[in-house]
Amino acid sequence: MGVADEGRPPVRPRRPPVMADVGRIAGVSHQTVSRVINGSSHVSPPTRGRVLAAMQELGYRPNSIARALVTGRSRTLGVVSFDTTLYGPASTLFGIERAAHAAGYFIIIASLKALDRASVGEAIDRLQLHGVDGILVIVPDEESADALLHAPTDVPLVAVEAGPESGIPVVAVDQVAGAVMGTGHLLDLGHETVWHISGPPSSLESQRRVEGWRARLESAGRTPPPMLSGDWSARSGYDLGRRLSRDRAVTAVFASNDQMALGVLRAMHEAGRGVPHEVSVIGFDDIPESPYFMPPLTTVRQDFGEVGSRSLRVLVSAIEALKTGGRPPAGSLVEAELIVRSSTAVVAVAGP
Amino acid sequence: MGVADEGRPPVRPRRPPVMADVGRIAGVSHQTVSRVINGSSHVSPPTRGRVLAAMQELGYRPNSIARALVTGRSRTLGVVSFDTTLYGPASTLFGIERAAHAAGYFIIIASLKALDRASVGEAIDRLQLHGVDGILVIVPDEESADALLHAPTDVPLVAVEAGPESGIPVVAVDQVAGAVMGTGHLLDLGHETVWHISGPPSSLESQRRVEGWRARLESAGRTPPPMLSGDWSARSGYDLGRRLSRDRAVTAVFASNDQMALGVLRAMHEAGRGVPHEVSVIGFDDIPESPYFMPPLTTVRQDFGEVGSRSLRVLVSAIEALKTGGRPPAGSLVEAELIVRSSTAVVAVAGP
DNA sequence: CAAACATACGTTAGCGCTAACATCGCCGTC
DNA sequence: GACGGCGATGTTAGCGCTAACGTATGTTTG
Numbered sequence: 001m002g003v004a005d006e007g008r009p010p011v012r013p014r015r016p017p018v019m020a021d022v023g024r025i026a027g028v029s030h031q032t033v034s035r036v037i038n039g040s041s042h043v044s045p046p047t048r049g050r051v052l053a054a055m056q057e058l059g060y061r062p063n064s065i066a067r068a069l070v071t072g073r074s075r076t077l078g079v080v081s082f083d084t085t086l087y088g089p090a091s092t093l094f095g096i097e098r099a100a101h102a103a104g105y106f107i108i109i110a111s112l113k114a115l116d117r118a119s120v121g122e123a124i125d126r127l128q129l130h131g132v133d134g135i136l137v138i139v140p141d142e143e144s145a146d147a148l149l150h151a152p153t154d155v156p157l158v159a160v161e162a163g164p165e166s167g168i169p170v171v172a173v174d175q176v177a178g179a180v181m182g183t184g185h186l187l188d189l190g191h192e193t194v195w196h197i198s199g200p201p202s203s204l205e206s207q208r209r210v211e212g213w214r215a216r217l218e219s220a221g222r223t224p225p226p227m228l229s230g231d232w233s234a235r236s237g238y239d240l241g242r243r244l245s246r247d248r249a250v251t252a253v254f255a256s257n258d259q260m261a262l263g264v265l266r267a268m269h270e271a272g273r274g275v276p277h278e279v280s281v282i283g284f285d286d287i288p289e290s291p292y293f294m295p296p297l298t299t300v301r302q303d304f305g306e307v308g309s310r311s312l313r314v315l316v317s318a319i320e321a322l323k324t325g326g327r328p329p330a331g332s333l334v335e336a337e338l339i340v341r342s343s344t345a346v347v348a349v350a351g352p
Numbered sequence: 353m354g355v356a357d358e359g360r361p362p363v364r365p366r367r368p369p370v371m372a373d374v375g376r377i378a379g380v381s382h383q384t385v386s387r388v389i390n391g392s393s394h395v396s397p398p399t400r401g402r403v404l405a406a407m408q409e410l411g412y413r414p415n416s417i418a419r420a421l422v423t424g425r426s427r428t429l430g431v432v433s434f435d436t437t438l439y440g441p442a443s444t445l446f447g448i449e450r451a452a453h454a455a456g457y458f459i460i461i462a463s464l465k466a467l468d469r470a471s472v473g474e475a476i477d478r479l480q481l482h483g484v485d486g487i488l489v490i491v492p493d494e495e496s497a498d499a500l501l502h503a504p505t506d507v508p509l510v511a512v513e514a515g516p517e518s519g520i521p522v523v524a525v526d527q528v529a530g531a532v533m534g535t536g537h538l539l540d541l542g543h544e545t546v547w548h549i550s551g552p553p554s555s556l557e558s559q560r561r562v563e564g565w566r567a568r569l570e571s572a573g574r575t576p577p578p579m580l581s582g583d584w585s586a587r588s589g590y591d592l593g594r595r596l597s598r599d600r601a602v603t604a605v606f607a608s609n610d611q612m613a614l615g616v617l618r619a620m621h622e623a624g625r626g627v628p629h630e631v632s633v634i635g636f637d638d639i640p641e642s643p644y645f646m647p648p649l650t651t652v653r654q655d656f657g658e659v660g661s662r663s664l665r666v667l668v669s670a671i672e673a674l675k676t677g678g679r680p681p682a683g684s685l686v687e688a689e690l691i692v693r694s695s696t697a698v699v700a701v702a703g704p
Numbered sequence: 705c706a707a708a709c710a711t712a713c714g715t716t717a718g719c720g721c722t723a724a725c726a727t728c729g730c731c732g733t734c
Numbered sequence: 735g736a737c738g739g740c741g742a743t744g745t746t747a748g749c750g751c752t753a754a755c756g757t758a759t760g761t762t763t764g
Contacts, residue, residue, distance in 0.1 A: 069417050069421050
């Protein structure tokens with residue numbers, strides 16, 4: 001193997017070998033070669049052996065583009081995403097890729113220039129044009145989500161992390177339950193109420209967390225204090241945290257992600273308000289750095305990897321369903337998990 | 353334009369329209385349709401108009417798989433990467449995707465299960481089999497890098513962030529210069545020497561930073577203190593930081609990334625050693641959270657987006673070169689930038 | 705023992721597109 | 735006014751593969 005072209009006449013064209021070449025060497029038709037490759041029965045063991053040997057000798061590699069043309073399936077899936085630099089989307093994408101690999105699919109990405117309906121539509125269009133078998137959309141934004149409802153129906157679509165209420169399957173973490181958990185943790189520690197720094201208003205995830213926060217507060221008979229809206233960045237958490245730090249009534253803050261919680265931590269520190277002794281802070285996501293914040297951050301973990309792999313499975317079965325005419329799969333919710341560290345504590349007793 | 357199928361005889365097959373269908377409506381051959389699509393001259397304006405109108409009417413979309421089969425170019429590029437969850441690779445990938453989009457290419461990702469020669473080879477193989485026109489490899493690991501030297505030569509390859517010394521183009525940040533800068537900053541502040549927490553020994557980036565750190569120290573006539581090796585995680589920075597915090601002689605620490613620096617910050621804080629008054633700490637990367645660490649982290653910024661887009665340009669020109677027989681492009685180095693914040697300060701004067 | 709049926713192949717058509725060549729007017733040229 | 739040339743188009747061949755059918759052999763069955 002490797003000395004194959006030593007004593008051979010110059011019958012080796014520069015182009016890579018194709019099925020017919022393999023067939024010629026093995027003494028069979030190109031179709032039999034195809035049968036061997038596709039694991040068809042109806043090929044006698046000796047023939048199969050000769051074909052395999054010929055493939056080895058020539059270093060034959062099947063051309064997947066030709067195969068895609070004739071079968072109409074490219075074994076490629078598209079992922080639409082906005083900012084894959086953020087931990088959440090990046091981890092989800094990673095989970096998707098692993099699962100896709102295992103399922104024999106490739107992932108092609110299309111990131112958005114802007115977070116609006118038109119961009120999402122254009123990205124889906126581009127992917128479809130390229131011949132993907134299905135599309136995953138990681139765009140947890142209100143406006144963008146309903147772009148999915150107007151998307152073409154001839155390619156299976158799955159919304160990841162968040163999506164429209166109906167129409168297409170959605171695979172996401174149970175944000176409401178997560179927010180209820182986080183808020184409840186603070187209430188259980190004895191805090192009178194919990195302040196909330198939300199994400200951008202158009203974010204579906206943020207909306208669900210606000211929902212959970214409100215619901216938990218109301219079920220405890222408390223009136224939710226005014227909500228503050230950030231933009232996921234540590235900077236916005238810091239700015240808003242400074243506002244909160246001036247109000248002595250604030251003893252518990254629930255930030256809608258860990259980065260904003262980091263900003264709050266810093267703001268409280270600068271204002272001389274000790275965390276967790278004077279103020280408790282909780283985040284959301286559980287990014288890898290959270291355990292090393294000062295103090296280590298209590299947060300609500302989202303299992304992004306699970307969301308990724310689960311959404312891939314849903315997409316694959318949607319593709320099967322489309323092919324066989326079966327019923328499309330349903331979405332699913334991944335449970336959130338409360339991670340208690342040192343940024344939350346029982347409420348301090350009022351001074352003398 | 354939407355009532356097209358209202359009074360029309362049942363001549364609309366369920367399959368999507370192809371060039372021949374467009375040609376039939378426009379009264380031309382499918383080849384003329386092809387010419388219009390590919391912007392060929394030699395098509396009269398009226399004909400072009402009729403073809404365009406027919407395309408519109410039918411909602412024709414070119415089939416890029418068929419095109420790829422006949423042209424031998426898929427306009428798809430592969431990216432091999434290890435952990436796209438980390439900020440560096442994620443940002444680079446993002447930069448690559450943006451540039452690819454602009455250049456009319458798609459990106460398909462192949463992430464590695466393990467960081468070794470075989471995995472890298474297998475990933476390259478998979479991508480090539482899928483028909484990519486070129487491959488970018490973001491695997492700054494010593495062993496994996498030389499897998500690139502044994503890679504097939506019939507598909508252009510570019511190493512991103514780090515790579516072998518020669519053989520294939522490498523696009524990366526100038527790690528050595530960055531480390532020299534960071535170390536120099538500490539020396540300039542009056543520190544007698546600078547301790548270093550490196551990344552994993554097999555990481556090429558870590559190796560270059562160690563190199564820069566040593567060189568700068570030696571050029572200042574200092575003997576580099578023993579080096580400590582971490583694994584990029586905040587945890588390892590914390591563990592190693594605790595060791596350093598016990599040594600009163602340590603006044604300046606250069607961590608090879610921001611996460612480890614975060615761990616050091618935490619370790620120093622717990623040991624009661626004030627940063628920056630007693631100990632200065634500098635990181636590397638400038639992740640978005642760094643300005644909100646306590647204290648805000650001085651670090652060496654890497655422009656990952658620039659690395660991504662630049663490496664894409666290099667790959668595209670390598671593809672052109674292969675096609676036209678021109679000379680392959682060279683790699684390039686992106687400059688690092690020192691970002692001074694509050695975790696570094698002039699060395700404290702010795703006590704009474 | 706002919707009919708019926710597997711099994712192991714080969715042959716023929718495409719998939720939808722582009723490349724290469726062929727064809728047909730129509731122009732200016734000498 | 736016959737001729738070269740060129741612009742605008744049609745025709746013919748594939749790209750490398752799979753699907754569908756055709757055709758030899760054996761193998762069973764009533």
